[in-house]
Amino acid sequence: MILLIDWGNTHLKFIEVDSLELPLLYQSKIYQVENVDELSKRLMAKNYEQVLVSSVRVTEDNQLLELLLKEKSTQVFFAKTAHSACGVKCAYAAPELLGIDRWLAILAAHDPKETVGVISLGTAITLDIVKPKAHVGGHILPGKRLLLSSLNTTGQVRPDLTVQKNYHAFQLGGSTTECVHNGIETLIHCYLNSVLEHYHIENSVKRWLLIGGGGKYWSNKFSSDLVKTEYCPYLVFDGLIRLYLE
Template sequence: MVLLIDWGNTRLKWMKIDHLELAQVRAAKVNITDNWQEHTEIWASPIEAIFIASVRNDQDNQALSGHLLNYCDRIHFAKTEQIACGVENSYSDPETMGVDRWMGVIAAAAPEENIAVVSIGSAITLDVIQSAQHMGGHIVPGRRLMLESLNTTGRVRPLMNTQDDESFHLGQTTNDCVNAGINSMIEGYLRHIINQTKIEYQVSRFIFAGGGGKYWQQRLNSGTDQMEYSESLVFEGLVKRYSV
């Protein structure tokens, strides 16, 4: 049994598979937890190897690794590299690129195809891949970071559990105004990068990922562009990287 872990800024996602095969990842259940220490079922069965993509700090990673060593001594933390699986990174200093983004790039890259990966979580990231070349990307604040930023002013205090809203409207409370404004900002940005990457980089396929990926993929998909949502994109990157 192999354990795959994707530890982001807010949640830890994990899955178990029998072998490092993409078909198994795509068929497996993605589990999500806010506190991995409370979910002992993760380690309930024997584990042969553990592969981790984590954007957490060293202290968090060491705590997780120390706990995992009680169950398995083959623990691999993925790193962002200059070249992996035939994909070349555009960063001159690859280690400064989040490993979750890099795993997504590896997973999405396909010969003779121009693809954009749009991950929507605490931050919104864009990565464009032309065949096996990572061309670069964007990082902008996501919903939670925008809300936190407004809260730090001490003047505007929106509810932190504000949700996406499909309709355009003008708010009549501070919270509604913030919600409507953030939705419009995110939608405007996403529509802009979709249009521009098609023009500038001939992108023909868009892969959405992250906690907000499914919502925005469904909202923006007019049927004229090839848009898909992947819940397991980082896991697919781990499998491609370590099954080589």
């Protein structure tokens, strides 16, 4: 058994597979925990032939994870961003500054025949354009959670950030909470709509792969005859396998 881990800013996701064949990956279940302690409880007495890791966490978090994983396997691989991999050149002059989750998604999204866009909608919103053999560059901006928290001030009138309901872009709010949530929905909607249109014209991007907690939600809103959006929850795991096998 092989363990694949994607530890992002908010959640730690993992998959157990019998082999590193990509078709098998896409048939596997993605599990999610909050931290290393929860992962330890979930893995319990299990051992693995190999463990492959993508982590954007700080050194201390990665050291804790590595201590756990070395009890589970003699082969533990932590992926790192490089100047090039899997036939793709990184756009960053200092590739170590490009988040490994973005790099792995880029490697998995790469198509030798067309330019592809990748958008992650999580704690941060990131965008990357990948043409044949080269990462062109990208964006990083606050995600919905960060935008909401930025408005949770110490003033007398504060939005309720715990409310769980459907909010709508361009709809006018009748309370501070609705105004904040609808405003952020509108902001993200306008950003996505603008970049999909702009890079379709500027870079001929016709296909966008969306990942992250908001990937499925937003992928359903923007597909058209000219631009296709697809939710791809396995994309980082896919890139992790490709990088390891290179």
